[in-house]
Amino acid sequence: MEKLIVFDVEGDFAAFRDPSITTNQTVYCIPSKSAVIGFIGGIIGLNRGHTCNDEIYCPEFVQLLEATRIGIRFNSTPRKITFFTNHRSLKKIGVKPFKMELLCKPNYTFFVETGDDFAKRLWDALKNRRYTYTPYLGHAYCLARISEPHLTNAKEVDPEKKVVSTVVLDEKSETFATEPAVSLHPDADNSRLVIERHLYHYVEKGEIKRIVLRHLIPIEGSKFEINKIQKERRFTKFVKIEGMSDEEAICLF
Known part of the structure; x- marks a missing residue:
């Protein structure tokens, strides 16, 4: 048995930016693992x-990243607002509009498995x-409210045919693979899924390495059955926690 730390996080707004877009502020529905x-x-x-001198990441951050797996449940509906601000142009006199997005009323449940010192x-x-x-x-003006912290026991399980309501990481990079590593099927007619990279x-x-991977995100309590998943997994594990049925699992990555 392993111990997970579980807590809810919500806010009026969130702004987890897509780093691949530099011409405007496009935001994700969920935070990345590093966030x-x-x-x-x-x-x-x-x-x-x-x-940390000239290092981008301090050693303790690297240790925390290496020691930790997280699970994310997205409890709210993805709703964004768009607005514009005027930025000074460096090329000519005047201003230019800059599009910004914010995610409204986000609500998450975080599941954290980490080393004993960090867990304490x-x-x-x-x-x-x-x-x-x-x-x-995401941004300092998007304050977070934390509630319902608790500890729970977790047991690793085989994810095949399990039902998930948390984010599932597809470990195959689309750059090198023609087929995804995981396939999900809706558990109900009203189940909804968002896919983010x-x-x-x-x-x-x-050393910290980086790779772009798909994140399959059930939204607002939606559940999906894992139809297919690769047997050898590098980053993910699936666990069952106290109070959860034998058919369900949580993805940690």
Whole structure:
């Protein structure tokens, strides 16, 4: 049996930017794994920037990323607002409009599996509501509200034919594979799914590597059955937690 830390996160707005788009601020429905690791790091007080000399990532952040798997349940409907701001043009006199998006009323459940030291620090911060840095969702003006923190036992299971309501990571890169590594089937007629491509960060031989992978996102309580999934998986594992039926599982990545 393993222990997971589970907690809900919501806010009025979220702004998890798509880094591949530079001409405007296009936002995702969910945070990437590295964004969640940064969220956790802010809660427990990991240092960054001027404290890490010339390194982009401080060693403790790399350790946290390597030691941690996360699961995300997207509990709300993806609804975005678009607005424009005027930016000064560097090429000519005047201003140019810049499109911005915000995700409205996001609500997530995070499932966290990590090393003992990080788990203790995170759990102490959550249960005592003592966060080193203010939690936010993508941008500092998108403040996050954290609720319902609890611990639960988890047991690894075979994901074949299991029903999931959490984000599922497709481990095959579309650049190199013609078929996806996982196939989902709606568990009900009203089940809905969003697919996003995120930059997935992982640690290999002490260095952070990156790859673009598909994230399959059931929305607002939707459930999907795993029809097919590759047997050998590098990043993901599936677990059953307390109170969950034998037919269900959570994807951790």
